[in-house]
Amino acid sequence: MTINTISTLEAHRLELQAELDAEKSNAERNKLGQYATPTQLATLILEQAKQLISSDSPIRFLDPALGTGAFFSALLRVFASQHIETARGYEIDPHYGDEARLLWRDRSIEIIINDFTAVSPPTDESSRYNLIVCNPPYVRHHHLESTEKKRLQSLVQSSCNTRLSGLSGLYVYFLCLAHQWLSESGIAGWLIPSEFMDVNYGKGVRDYLTSEVTLLEIHRFDPEEVQFDDALVSSAIVWFRKEKPSPTHQVRFTQGGNLNQPRYQQMIPVMDLKVENKWSRFPKNGIRTIKHDAVRIADLFDIKRGVATGANQFFILDRSHELITQLPPAFLTPILPSPRYLESEEISVDSDGLPDMKPQLYLLTCDLPEDIIQKDYPELWAYLLQGKAQGIHERYLCRQRSIWYSQDKRDPSPFLCTYMGRQSNGDKSSPFRFILNHSRAIAPNVYLNMYPKTLLRQRLDENPSLKMKIWQALQTIPVEKLIGEGRVYGGGLYKLEPKELGNLLAADVFGEDNEILPSLPRQKRLF
Secondary structure, X not given: OOHHHHHHHHHHHHHHHHHHHHOOOHHHHHHHOOOOOOHHHHHHHHHHHHHHOOOOOOEEEEEOOOOOOHHHXXXXXXXXXXXXXXXXXXXXXXXXXXXXXXXXXXXXXXXXXXXXXXXOOOOOHHHOEEXXXXXXXXXXXXXXXXXXXXXXXXXXXXXXXXXXXXXXXXXXXXXXXXXXXXXXXXXXXXXXXXXXXXXXXXXXXXXXXXXOOEEEEEEEOOOOOOOEOOEOOOEEEEEEEOOOOOOOOEEEXXXXXXXXXXXXXXXXXXXXXXXOOOHHHOOOOOXXXXXXXXXXXXXXXXXXXXXXXXXXXXXXXXXXXXXXXXXXXXXXXXXOOOHHHOOOOEEOEOOOOOEOOOOOEEEEOOOOOHHHHHHHOHHHHHHHHHHHHOOHHHOHHHHHOOOOOOOOOOOOOOEEEEOEEEOOOOOOOOOOOEEEEOOOOEOEOOEEEEEEOHXXXXXXXXXXXXXXXXXXHHHOOOHHHHHHHOEEEOOOEEEOOHHHHXXXXXXXXXXXXXXXXXXXXOOOEEO
């Protein structure tokens, strides 16, 4: 097959991909996790595969989520045809699979229209594949039925001795289930969301990669360089060989640039990866060591997300809303607006203790049953009926509450942290803001509440000036410390969950200030 012929086929495939994608809505493709691999990226991945696989081994190629065949097309461009012994692809969606069969009908690939996770793996070594390359469907766990999750979890447990969380996305199951399809010493390359490197559900994947196979390399793309035009997800390429890892093995972590010339790189011992739960630290940050008697931010503060209403536009009312004057104060709790409305990191107050800013907002919440509201508070009842007509009561969070219009209880917090944000190109400022709240307004779920624990609260009661000192110290936390504990998504969106903020060393924030740091019961922790 000539290069020109291969290039013509790839051009045809790209046209076909665009036509097929256009015939589906974004919502349909999102639900099935259908995001096609760009040609240039597919080529770079197969070129990397050529460097990793033995040059004298005939290629037995498998793509468990073929789509229209981006990786197979790249395989033909990178490897000589006589070097390819066999190729197979699975595609669950006939919309793409049938057209892929027509496109590649004269080429040496078997395309099967079926769910890869429902197919029995080969039982003998000669039928397995020594090169698996895949961009699996990025389907979040809430799109998977509970019975389907249990089926997949059971299959993974038996196929590769790995337990997966019910919060795992479908791509995690694909990666683990392909274990029995890969031949001994075979190479696998997975283009997957990089979130598995940080999130709790990713622990099962991390355990698999450090115990059941030899992890070779993880390349993480710059989060601001989204690899898929239609999916805001930060991606990684994960390479491993099917053999147990040596205790002295080291894994190559790279980030930024491209696969051939990454901007950062670092070798990390696999034994360190076994105990490190935050792989996104690498390659920019070093290995964390076990420190004795270390105090974390979580030892000083109870950190909780703000109130999640499930429908802010319905439950959060502007001060000018007619209900504000018609309802008892017990039904209306002052609440802060989004961080974009804050002109300062210090929230001052008016004479009523409300935030001295616009907009001034209230959270609507009530614990009374509907029949009492209908009888005693007709204005509120009429408003709730409007919400029902809009389907507010059927939204996910509202359905989870015993009373759909009753909100979680939160107290005002003196210290707040915005839990997500972006950095502009070249901007080294922090994507997170620490807010000093003097008002009696509570925070919505775009903030993290930092409630001082008992000992610190006692010191604040004894010396109110510490409040300003603590806030100023929080504002000086180095950007790399916050980013190192948090996580990043496609498009450069950084997030910091309560546990991640709590993992910061108190000494990195407050130094050895005995005025702030109370004497605490201490224990050995991993940092």
